[in-house]
Structure formats: C-alpha cells, structure tokens
Amino acid sequence: MTSSADGTLLRPGTPAHRRAKVALLGTGMATFALLWSAQPLLVLIGQEFSVSATEASLLLSAATAALAAAVLPLARLSERFGRARVIGAGLALAVVAGLGLVLAGSWPAVLALRTLQGAALAAVPAAALAWVAEEVHPRAVTQLGGLYIAGTSIGGMGGRLLAGGAAELWGWRGALLTVALISTALAAAALALLPRSRHRGRRVVPTALPDDGDPYRATRLRLYAVGGLGMAMFVGIYNVIVYRTHAEPYSLGVGLGSMFFLTYAAGTLTSAQAGRLTARAGVRGTVLLGLATCAAGVLVTLATPLWAIWVGLLLLAGGFFVAHAVASSTVAGVAPRPSAAAGRYTLAYYLGSSVGGVLLGQAWEVGAWGGTAVAALVIIAVAGAAAAGLPRRPLGAGAPRTTRRS
Template sequence: MRSSPVPGPFRRDLEDPRERHRRGSPGLRRVNLALFVAGLTTFMSLYCTQALLPALSASFRVSPTTSSLLVSLTTGTLALAVIPVSALSERFGRTRVMLVSSAIAAPLGLLIPLCPSFPALAAVRAVQGVALAGVPAVAMAYLADEVHPEALGGAMGRYIAGNTVGGLAGRLLPGFVTDLAGWRWGLAATALAVTLLTAAFWALLPRSRFFTPSRPGLGGLARHLADPGMRRLYVVGLVLMAMFVTVYNYLGYRLIASPFGLPESVVALVFLMYLAGTFSSPVAGSLADRIGRRRVLLGACALAACGLLLTLPDSLPAVGAGLLVMTTGFFAAHTVASGWVGRRATTAKAHASALYLFAYYLGSSVGGSAGGLAYEHGHWAATVVYGVALLAVALVAAVGVRVSAGGGRVRGPVGTTAAADRTGVMSITPPRQ
C-alpha cells in the first residue's frame, strides 16, 4: 500500500514514494552521496594516467602527444560507448547498468600496473573506457528521473563535484606514489582505492522509483539532435572539455621544464585546483536554478577564458591563479550545460545525456590530442590560443541556445509545446488531444 503524503513539519523526514526527491529530504541526501562516490570511482579510473604522462613518456620513450593517448583512448572509447549503454539503460534500468559497469571497470584497473609495454597499456586503457561508460552515461538521466526539478540543478552540481574530487584523487594519488615507488605502484594504489569505493557505491545507490522501461531505438537520438538548442549544448560540452583536458595534459610538461623545473610530486599538486570545481559546481547549479541557465553559462565560459590567459606569464603564482580561475569557470559551465540538457529533455533522457557525454568525451579525446600538437609546435602560448579559441566557440554556441523572450511559446520535443521563461527553464505542456 502506498503511503499518504505527510503534512506539517515532518514532511521532509517521511517522503511520499509517489514524489521525486526534494531538496533537504533523506532520499536526496542518499542519492547525492551515492553518485558522489560514483563520480569518485569513475574519474579516478578515467584520469589516473594524466598526472603520470611525463613519467610514462620517459619510461616508454614516447612523445607527449603519444603519451596522451593513455588519456585520449580511454575517453574516446567511453564516448563511443555512452550512446549504446544509455540505450541499454532505457531497457534494463538505470541502477542495473551503473552497478554492472562499475563492477567490470574496477578489475580492469587492477590489470593496468601489470602491462609490460606501451601498446598493452594503451589497449587496456581503451577497454577500460568502454567499461567506465555506464556511470556517466546514465547518472544524469537517473537524477532527472528521481530528483524533483526544483532540486535538479543542485543535485547535478553535487554529482559533478564528486567527479572533480575523483579527478583530483586520480591525479594526486598516483603522482605521489610514483615519486616514491614508480608509476606501476602509483597506478596499483589507485586501482585498489577504486575497488573499495565501488563496493561503497553498490551499498549506497537507491533503486529507481520513477524509471519506466522502454524499447531502445534511434527515435530519441533523432529527436534530441533535431532540437537546435540541444545541438548547441552538445557543442558547448565538446569544446569545453577539449580546452580543459588540453590544459591539464600539457601543463605538467611545462612545469617540469625550464624555467620552472619542478619535481613530479610538486607538479601533481596543480591538480588541487580541481577543488575549485568541487565548490563551483553545486553553486553554479543552484544559481542557474534561480537566475537562469544561459546567464550563468555565459559568465562561466568568460571566467574560464580569463583564467587561461592568466597562465601565460612564466610566473608560478600567475599560473596557479589562472589555473584556479579557469577550473572554476569550466566546472561551473559544465554543470549548467549538462543540467540544461537533462531539464530540456522530456523523453529518452538517457539518450539526451548520452549525446552530451558523447560530445564531451569526444572533445577530451580528439581535442586533447590536438592540443598536444599546439603544445609541441608553439609551446604554452599556442596552447593558450587554442584553448581561448575553443572557449570562444562555447560562448557563441551558448548565446544561440534559443529562449523565447517574455514567455513566448516554441516547439518542444516529441510534439509538446514548451513555454520558456526569462530564466531559460523550459516548462512543458502536453499537446492537445
């Protein structure tokens, strides 16, 4: 028997199972914690080789661009996998796909330190990208299903905050251990930590309450690609991630070389700047809920560009300050863009988020490697020019996400009519029968 709504001051302690998780409820707190841990496991695994690229270049005697394939291959295969994996989640359920994905990815991480050659290491990293796809492909759709719209921006921000902490841990832990015992032990320590966190994720994740199975198909993908606003948001995700991965892939090479000459363990500390994203993600999500997504997205892109320009001088304080500002802007922009995709989609939400993530990780894979060519041919100045050009594309795309002024009506997806207010939040009205 379903429980009745509970009135009065105890409303938040006893949730109505017919209602999505609201801000401050125990259910939302558990969802936030579970997906925070999921972000930790996924992004520790995804970027555990990034801080070690100079060490891996030296160990295997490969160029920076070749070494960066250990990041690009993983994000590239993840990009290719997110759409089919999201289709599986429409048929078999969000929680099942996330749990199975995490259970496969963790053992693969334990194989990485045992690889005898660069090709073997690259092959395992490519397979690991496919295994990791289940969590990011489905997490945003899971949140859109289970969380009340009033709290969705904040919940998305907290999930992305977990991603930032995972990205930070996945760079700091192997970086410090590598300085003490070599890169194999650095990657082994990361894999063991991921295995323990995966067990915690399995214990914490609440089951879906509002998921409705559907037959996988291409209709959802086609509907989202037919929406000009969605296409622009996908472009924003692609170029943002291309810029961000480029900066963090090659900044280590700059800091190890003259005039900085920093050791590996100190260079690893630059990834502490990820903590800026841990704070800016939930703030940006909540701010977008209140004052409008487009306004926050444009400001965040501009902030990231300013930060990138600050890294140009050969001054460690300037590089640190610029990296902090750029990281703050990037994670704020990513939070708003990804949350906007989930809010804009009224059906096939997993397909909508999968297309965003496909673009996002395609940017990481292709755009990150292209950034290596900029670094090798023009050093850091060319890298900054490349990054600022990508952010300019993001700004133009964000400006063009159409919002009808004054609450006008535009066509929404799947035959609905969407009324857009000045905040850019789309309210959906079903078509007349």
C-alpha cells in the same frame, strides 16, 4: 499540470535526496579516479615497456576514445536494464580491468586493458545524469547533477595525486592497485546509497515551453557544443601547462608540476553551487558566466609569476565546471530520452577532449604559451556563441508534465 508521479520524485530535505547526493558524489569520484590515474604514470609505464612518450599517451587516448564510443550503446542498455544496474556493472568491470593492469606483462595487454576500462567507465556518464533527470524533482536536478560533476573533479584530481604519490613508494603497479581498491570501496558505498529507480523511462517536458514534437533539439545541440568545446579548451590547457612549467624559466620537475592539478578543487566547489547560480541567473546566464570566468583565467595565465598561473588555473577550473555542470544537468531534462541525450553529451565531451589536446598542443609548438592562450580564447568564444542562444530561465522550473515512453 502535475502528474501523480511528481509526489515520488526526490526533493531537497528528504532522506532519499540526501542519500542520492552522497551516492552521486561518490560515483563521480570512483569513475574519474580510475579514468585519469594513469596520467601521472605515463613516464614510468613507458620506461618499463620501452615505448615513446607519444605511444605512452595512448593509455589516455585509448581510454577516453573507448568511453566516447561506448556511451551511447550503454545509455540504451540502461534504459532497458536500469540505470543503477548498468552503473554498477560498468564500475565493477572497470575495477577488474584496473586490477588486470597491475598484472599485465606486455604493452599490448596494458593498452587493451585501458581500452576496456574506458569502455566500462562509460556506463556511469551514460546513466547517472539520466537517472537524475528521471528521479529528481526539476527544481533540484541541477543541484544533484552539479554534485555528480563535483565528484568527477574530485576523482580526477584525487586519482592523479594519489597515483603519483603511491608510485613514489610502490611503483606504477602499486599506484594503480591503490586507486583500484579505493575506487572499489567508493563505488560499493555509492551504489548501496543510491535510491532505487521509480521512474525509468519518464519523460520530463517543461510546461514553460510548447510541446510540439521535439522543440528542444536546438537547445540540446547548443548544450552539446558547450560541453565539447569547453572540454577541448580545458584538457588542452592542462596538457600544455606541464610543458610550460617544465620549460625555462621555471624548470619544475614532474612532481612539482603535477601540483597544478590541485586547482581542480575550484571546480569541485563551483560545480556544487551550479544549482543556486542557475536559479538566480538562468541556464544561459550561468553558462556564459562560467565561460567568461574561463576566459579571464586564460588571460591571467599570460603573466609570468607562478602564483599568477595558479590563480589563472583556479579561475579556469571554477568557470569550466560551472558551465559543464549546468549543461550536462540540463541536457537530459529537455530530451524525450534522457539517457540518449546524456550519452550524446558525453560523446561530445570526450571528442572535445581528444581534439582539444591535439589542437592546443600544436598551438604550443607554434606559439608557445601565447599561442596556446589565443587558441583557448577562440574556443571559449565559439562556445559562448553557442551558449548565447540558450533559454534565459532554468528549464523545468515550472510544473512538469510527465509521460511514459511507449
């Protein structure tokens, strides 16, 4: 049975739906440009403050760890104060921290500001997908969630490339300033376009499944596993690929090696199509297809030519972002509290990032690229086992029942 609120949910083809698409794309871009722009600058920052490579890498680890720690509290705040308000406040604080980095005069100050920036950026993943689950018609949830994920891939890739190029001209401080200013413009435009919330606290329960308390807990746990394991594999591969291309027989410099981040573009394209794929193959089929594509990409990278490595990474990125887009978009729609589910998914996602970087780094030290590939394939297999228990057809495809949280 359809609630009277369903008539006000965003549907494809409406002006509000089109504004939401642009807003979510821009929000994802601004957030992940700020988060990952420090990655190509680690050497320059480390040289200025005379810290080792391991210490310099804390600029990424501190930010992602803070993001993981802050996402659940911020998810609760977004329930109380509104999704858009929390997203806007988080992005504003992240930009201020980014501007502070430009002026920082000591290593502890830089590290503290990056930690603050990561915690502030947690506001976006904590609230954005919950907003989608509450405000968008179930048939369009995966499409809009996929566009947000596409924005994150564009932002992650663009932030790295923009920072690396700007650093050649103005140093690492100028690079971070450039990213912060562009992210500010993107975030302001996105928040201006985002339609106001009308259904905060709305609970969406697909009628295709029984409503007996919380029958979707196992499904959510599987989706968390897909996100965390997938990110562990993905980040680990991209961390290690720089070492592989820097070593013999390639001996590529940092600048040329960073060009492999352009393969993120495949993820931008595939995540934006995740909704269509889910409509045809269902949640389980689409996630498994994405993971199988990741595995194929890892196998292709075992070949020696650089073009083969490039093709393998294209497959890897394309497959990962499909699985991630479907999992992250689905999880909030099958939860009594969408923001809490989105927050837990983000927590799993970034814990996977932290663990995967270490595990695949150790695999590289023990077995070079062959060992890295084996470790990545094992992680993909475990994620596939979790995904095999997901529902076949898209969740929420039937008419939803809507209730308010008391």
